[in-house]
Amino acid sequence: MAKLQVVAHDTEAELREKLRHAHDEAFKNRVKAMLLALKGSKRFEICEKLSVDEKSVSTWVRRYNEQGTAGLISNKGGRPEGNPKWDAKPFEKLTKEIDKGGYWSVPAMQEWLAKNCNVDIPEQTVWYRMDQLGYSYKSARPHPIQGNKDRQEAFKNGASLRSWSR
Secondary structure, three states: OOOOOOOOOOOHHHHHHHHHHOOOHHHHHHHHHHHHHHOOOOHHHHHHHHOOOHHHHHHHHHHHHHHHHHHHOOOOOOOOOOOOOOOHHHHHHHHHHHOOOOOOOHHHHHHHHHHHHOOOOOHHHHHHHHHHOOOOOOOOOOOOOOOOHHHHHHHHOOOOOOOOOO
16 A cells, blocks of 8 residues: 655644644544654554544545645534524514514514514524514414315214214
């Protein structure tokens, strides 16, 4: 197996210094892999020493060659920073409007917010904020689309809960 081709972005001493100051264990493992690769270790040797997969070592070397140690930093994952923090004022106005009465669905609330406050707030956010403000969702009683009127009337008049038919 051929020796790994590693671009020397950092000296061995600089990598050791970064290793000493690092707090993220995954980053430390990747820096150790780069130190071993710079010393001439083969891919399978690095894998055995660090107990990682060969594909991981190849990926780390490629990222290090392209970006230096910045390419070895762990991706923290999760939602990106900067998600909108919605102002409370539109929701305060909406609650005053809801308290006047009437039926308010979440899409109706979104429409009202867009029309009166010029904000386009996602459905889930409207639902969540209204729940935080102490409002609860009330759904309408379902109605059968193709109900059998005779059976409904029989049930209302005390007929058996189950009916048999051929």
